Amino acid sequence: MFETILYPTDFSDVAQKALVYIDQLKSAGTKKVVIVHVIDSRTMDLLVYAPTSYMTIEKDLREDAESKIELMKKHLEKSGFSVSVRVEVGIPSNKILRLEEEEDVSLIVLGSHGKSNLKEMFLGSVSESVIRAARKPVLVVKR
Ligand code: ATP
Numbered sequence: 160m161f162e163t164i165l166y167p168t169d170f171s172d173v174a175q176k177a178l179v180y181i182d183q184l185k186s187a188g189t190k191k192v193v194i195v196h197v198i199d200s201r202t203m204d205l206l207v208y209a210p211t212s213y214m215t216i217e218k219d220l221r222e223d224a225e226s227k228i229e230l231m232k233k234h235l236e237k238s239g240f241s242v243s244v245r246v247e248v249g250i251p252s253n254k255i256l257r258l259e260e261e262e263d264v265s266l267i268v269l270g271s272h273g274k275s276n277l278k279e280m281f282l283g284s285v286s287e288s289v290i291r292a293a294r295k296p297v298l299v300v301k302r
């Protein structure tokens with residue numbers, strides 16, 4: 160039923176927790192997982208004040224994300240999924256919603272919260288925007 164899953168991660172504990180559920184979706188017919196990390200371009204905009212060049216920092220963030228994703232990719236492949244990886248620069252919720260269309264996914268699996276994980280927030284801002292605008296079902300893994 161859920162043939163292709165879009166799994167957005169900010170590498171937070173809550174996002175990491177989602178992997179356990181993705182593993183279990185094998186028995187619901189999932190064949191492919193698209194792992195996506197978005198480097199937030201709004202944080203990158205602040206780098207006009209940084210001495211190191213924008214390109215160097217973007218390259219570092221990209222390499223860091225790719226190496227973290229590599230571990231998850233290996234894990235998911237061992238579980239029998241085919242895995243593809245997208246590291247993008249932009250506004251996280253916009254990029255995630257664009258990939259929902261582009262990758263023709265059947266389910267989005269994300270954390271209710273992420274790196275900020277504020278106690279009083281019902282949902283993080285990325286998960287809220289994605290849940291609001293997604294066309295496909297969303298599985299929200301709680302903190
Ligand atoms: P906020 O960012 O609003 O301060 P938060 O960090 O607690 O709050 P979100 O950022 O909404 O919460 O994170 C919720 C989920 O959205 C994460 O568990 C992850 O699945 C996904 N997510 C968040 N940021 C990104 C990102 N940059 N790239 C990919 N997925 C992301």
Ligand code: MN
Nearest residue numbers: 273274275283
């Ligand atoms: Mn966040």
